[in-house]
Amino acid sequence: MSKSIKLAILGLGTVGTGVINLINDNLDELKRRSGRDILITEVGTRRQRDDIDPTIIQSSDLMATAASDNVDIVIEVIGGTTLAKDVIMHAIKNGKHVVTANKALLAEHGNEIFAFAEEHNVHVAYEAAVAGGIPIIKVMREALAANRIDWLAGIINGTGNFIMTEMRDKGRPFADVLTEAQELGYAEADPTFDVEGIDAAHKLALLASIAFGIPLQFDKVYCEGITGITLQDVNYAEELGYRIKHLGFAVRRDGQGDGSGDTSAAGIELRVHPTLIPQNALLANVNGVKNAVLVNSHPLGQTLYCGDGAGAGATASAVMADVMDLVRVLGSIDSNNESTNGHHVPHLAFIPEQLSDTPILRAEQMITGYYLRVHAHDNPGVLADITRILSDAGINIDAILQKPAHKLGQVPVIILTLPVIESQMNLAIEKIEKLDTITDKVVRIRLDELA
Amino acid sequence: MSKSIKLAILGLGTVGTGVINLINDNLDELKRRSGRDILITEVGTRRQRDDIDPTIIQSSDLMATAASDNVDIVIEVIGGTTLAKDVIMHAIKNGKHVVTANKALLAEHGNEIFAFAEEHNVHVAYEAAVAGGIPIIKVMREALAANRIDWLAGIINGTGNFIMTEMRDKGRPFADVLTEAQELGYAEADPTFDVEGIDAAHKLALLASIAFGIPLQFDKVYCEGITGITLQDVNYAEELGYRIKHLGFAVRRDGQGDGSGDTSAAGIELRVHPTLIPQNALLANVNGVKNAVLVNSHPLGQTLYCGDGAGAGATASAVMADVMDLVRVLGSIDSNNESTNGHHVPHLAFIPEQLSDTPILRAEQMITGYYLRVHAHDNPGVLADITRILSDAGINIDAILQKPAHKLGQVPVIILTLPVIESQMNLAIEKIEKLDTITDKVVRIRLDELA
Numbered sequence: 001m002s003k004s005i006k007l008a009i010l011g012l013g014t015v016g017t018g019v020i021n022l023i024n025d026n027l028d029e030l031k032r033r034s035g036r037d038i039l040i041t042e043v044g045t046r047r048q049r050d051d052i053d054p055t056i057i058q059s060s061d062l063m064a065t066a067a068s069d070n071v072d073i074v075i076e077v078i079g080g081t082t083l084a085k086d087v088i089m090h091a092i093k094n095g096k097h098v099v100t101a102n103k104a105l106l107a108e109h110g111n112e113i114f115a116f117a118e119e120h121n122v123h124v125a126y127e128a129a130v131a132g133g134i135p136i137i138k139v140m141r142e143a144l145a146a147n148r149i150d151w152l153a154g155i156i157n158g159t160g161n162f163i164m165t166e167m168r169d170k171g172r173p174f175a176d177v178l179t180e181a182q183e184l185g186y187a188e189a190d191p192t193f194d195v196e197g198i199d200a201a202h203k204l205a206l207l208a209s210i211a212f213g214i215p216l217q218f219d220k221v222y223c224e225g226i227t228g229i230t231l232q233d234v235n236y237a238e239e240l241g242y243r244i245k246h247l248g249f250a251v252r253r254d255g256q257g258d259g260s261g262d263t264s265a266a267g268i269e270l271r272v273h274p275t276l277i278p279q280n281a282l283l284a285n286v287n288g289v290k291n292a293v294l295v296n297s298h299p300l301g302q303t304l305y306c307g308d309g310a311g312a313g314a315t316a317s318a319v320m321a322d323v324m325d326l327v328r329v330l331g332s333i334d335s336n337n338e339s340t341n342g343h344h345v346p347h348l349a350f351i352p353e354q355l356s357d358t359p360i361l362r363a364e365q366m367i368t369g370y371y372l373r374v375h376a377h378d379n380p381g382v383l384a385d386i387t388r389i390l391s392d393a394g395i396n397i398d399a400i401l402q403k404p405a406h407k408l409g410q411v412p413v414i415i416l417t418l419p420v421i422e423s424q425m426n427l428a429i430e431k432i433e434k435l436d437t438i439t440d441k442v443v444r445i446r447l448d449e450l451a
Numbered sequence: 452m453s454k455s456i457k458l459a460i461l462g463l464g465t466v467g468t469g470v471i472n473l474i475n476d477n478l479d480e481l482k483r484r485s486g487r488d489i490l491i492t493e494v495g496t497r498r499q500r501d502d503i504d505p506t507i508i509q510s511s512d513l514m515a516t517a518a519s520d521n522v523d524i525v526i527e528v529i530g531g532t533t534l535a536k537d538v539i540m541h542a543i544k545n546g547k548h549v550v551t552a553n554k555a556l557l558a559e560h561g562n563e564i565f566a567f568a569e570e571h572n573v574h575v576a577y578e579a580a581v582a583g584g585i586p587i588i589k590v591m592r593e594a595l596a597a598n599r600i601d602w603l604a605g606i607i608n609g610t611g612n613f614i615m616t617e618m619r620d621k622g623r624p625f626a627d628v629l630t631e632a633q634e635l636g637y638a639e640a641d642p643t644f645d646v647e648g649i650d651a652a653h654k655l656a657l658l659a660s661i662a663f664g665i666p667l668q669f670d671k672v673y674c675e676g677i678t679g680i681t682l683q684d685v686n687y688a689e690e691l692g693y694r695i696k697h698l699g700f701a702v703r704r705d706g707q708g709d710g711s712g713d714t715s716a717a718g719i720e721l722r723v724h725p726t727l728i729p730q731n732a733l734l735a736n737v738n739g740v741k742n743a744v745l746v747n748s749h750p751l752g753q754t755l756y757c758g759d760g761a762g763a764g765a766t767a768s769a770v771m772a773d774v775m776d777l778v779r780v781l782g783s784i785d786s787n788n789e790s791t792n793g794h795h796v797p798h799l800a801f802i803p804e805q806l807s808d809t810p811i812l813r814a815e816q817m818i819t820g821y822y823l824r825v826h827a828h829d830n831p832g833v834l835a836d837i838t839r840i841l842s843d844a845g846i847n848i849d850a851i852l853q854k855p856a857h858k859l860g861q862v863p864v865i866i867l868t869l870p871v872i873e874s875q876m877n878l879a880i881e882k883i884e885k886l887d888t889i890t891d892k893v894v895r896i897r898l899d900e901l902a
Binding site for chain 1: 476477584585589595597733737753765771774775797801802807
């Protein structure tokens with residue numbers, strides 16, 4: 001067997017421990033597939049652990065471990081965007097390949113990190129950063145490499161999907177399910193990143209870059225969480241044949257105008273928000289903490305990838321797939337091997353000089369269908385007023401559901417629309433809310449047929 | 452831009468034309484991702500085509516094209532196992548990398564072809580051979596490279612899935628749907644390969660080898676088609692919460708004995724057959740001509756991959772993904788680059804000297820749950836007789852459905868069992884069929900909870 005591969009693991013939390021367990025469990029499989037021995041030589045951890053193989057050097061000096069001569073690949077699973085960034089940059093500078101699961105760090109500083117890695121002729125692999133164990137980075141960078149990607153839609157936050165699933169299946173309100181998710185360890189004590197969509201936005205920024213060949217632009221992702229979703233809307237959606245999921249969308253728009261008024265602009269939509277999708281779509285049936293990504297590309301059409309988006313086993317699987325890639329595929333583990341330069345898989349799927357400056361569209365330029373819930377006095381003219389306003393704005397209605405008045409003569413009217421430019425919808429809603437017969441703010445949730 | 456990549460396409464049917472169209476449509480994407488120009492320099496075709504770019508050399512001498520100095524990669528999309536084999540071996544001998552969509556050829560002669568390719572230091576890529584556009588070969592060989600694969604279950608024949616979907620959705624009998632599938636071009640004039648499960652068995656042989664690191668053993672795949680499935684069974688299955696799909700299974704069994712009597716044997720099950728699976732499983736909701744593969748591995752757990760399993764666009768996408776891999780990933784497009792030897796992705800996922808001789812289990816050693824339909828005279832003792840026989844054989848019943856007598860006093864009894872060794876089930880059915888009260892052969896369909 002040829003040269004051993006020496007790994008350093010920085011951070012021994014759930015994921016770091018998962019990687020150690022995976023190597024213990026599957027060492028035979030790893031060797032049979034790679035023809036190499038895979039060794040953890042060092043771990044970086046604040047506290048010494050006595051349950052670790054004593055031949056592995058434990059160090060609290062993470063910078064030293066990241067640069068150690070005894071290490072080929074540095075696995076960063078500390079998390080956060082400060083120390084993690086420092087150790088990764090230090091590892092790169094010292095010619096180490098890096099594997100990381102750190103979506104926040106890459107979404108925010110990936111352009112800088114990848115450029116630094118290319119300068120130093122090493123690779124920063126990040127399969128575990130998006131959708132956990134689902135190999136969506138490899139699929140999009142390599143398997144779909146001959147396709148033009150038109151759009152993707154993903155359930156890329158397991159906590160959010162767990163909450164949406166429980167609300168629908170058991171009729172439990174948001175706050176109640178969130179508490180359970182925290183008890184089960186699915187959600188952090190501070191659930192902001194999950195329920196406000198920030199975690200999903202980090203992942204979406206990465207997916208969009210490798211889909212379209214654009215620099216990482218996390219700050220331009222439109223981001224809406226699930227805190228405002230009520231059981232009432234979950235149930236109306238079901239009644240109309242739809243299901244509400246929290247999805248990230250990256251969509252390429254060719255545009256049919258300059259984006260002013262009611263003309264659509266060319267560019268890319270990056271958005272994370274609750275979305276009504278057809279009940280019978282596979283994506284609508286991905287439940288609990290599972291993640292899934294649906295990619296629509298030419299000429300392949302739609303493909304779906306589904307699995308565990310988090311957890312020690314799934315994340316370790318993705319981390320070690322990256323290690324195996326560095327060993328077998330990227331072919332660059334021998335640092336003196338210059339021959340792979342210029343033909344490897346680029347960090348963001350497209351070669352750096354070919355990244356495009358296609359604009360990211362502003363929220364008001366985006367195009368989606370809508371679910372509207374309008375509360376009005378039970379007045380015979382109200383539906384005519386609303387539909388006239390929508391029609392005047394060029395908004396096509398796909399379905400209407402008017403429920404019987406339930407209190408004080410108020411009736412909820414549910415309207416599903418065909419896709420419309422958001423600025424047009426904003427104007428229409430402004431007008432609807434000014435009607436005398438309207439008693440509340442209009443509730444709006446985006447809708448996508450995934451067609 | 453560095454050296455161009457020169458392709459030869461052998462065969463200009465649906466898939467060959469699809470590859471040409473893909474390159475025309477997406478050349479800019481291909482260049483942006485690879486940093487290379489991608490050129491078709493030659494095509495091998497029996498008849499000259501006048502709708503092809505005139506700078507492309509057309510030749511009816513396929514052997515000459517496969518060996519041309521003007522070609523880096525040979526794409527074989529002729530089909531069949533005779534001429535296709537000759538041209539592939541000739542291309543390999545002349546140092547060309549090969550991309551093929553030919554499942555029958557690889558399932559039957561892959562061991563020989565891959566060994567020959569390794570001898571000549573070239574790669575034979577075959578993403579398009581299994582599940583069309585779904586990148587299941589890449590996923591299993593690379594993305595799951597750190598996992599121990601326990602089992603996989605796949606809808607890997609689109610024609611069969613179309614027929615099963617139509618039977619269920621529209622209550623149409625098998626023969627009727629088959630005729631439509633032929634009219635739509637989903638099924639061949641001679642549908643044997645699709646409806647008898649042979650095409651699925653070819654693909655399963657490939658999947659099993661890369662899952663477990665075993666040589667290709669197509670001849671040992673247990674193979675059952677869908678020609679015997681009746682609407683009656685489709686409907687009873689639905690009533691009990693299951694759906695019948697035609698699936699390929701590759702299952703690793705650790706065994707708890709030597710396989711004699713009621714002890715289970717260690718080895719691998721390779722089987723293709725109609726199967727009842729839970730209605731709410733995602734796999735049960737993969738409809739029409741779509742394909743999907745569910746993989747259960749440690750530590751990742753279950754992941755599902757779904758998309759178009761056939762058609763010009765999907766197949767061309769997979770073929771060109773292989774080309775992009777040869778350019779970017781396998782890193783061996785420069786034939787004088789010796790440095791990649793020993794660290795590339797092996798043809799069957801595991802390095803050749805590590806392929807294992809784990810036995811393939813015989814049909815009677817396999818373990819599955821069962822759906823049984825028993826027709827009996829409407830006699831009060833019959834259910835007791837049947838359940839006693841099953842119980843004596845150690846077979847656990849999971850559900851029973853007894854329908855009212857519908858003609859001549861016969862009642863169909865539907866029984867779902869927990870997993871049982873097939874030899875035990877054979878014995879039990881033999882006994883049941885000997886009961887005086889039983890009027891017909893017992894209908895048996897396998898059942899899997901996909902748990």
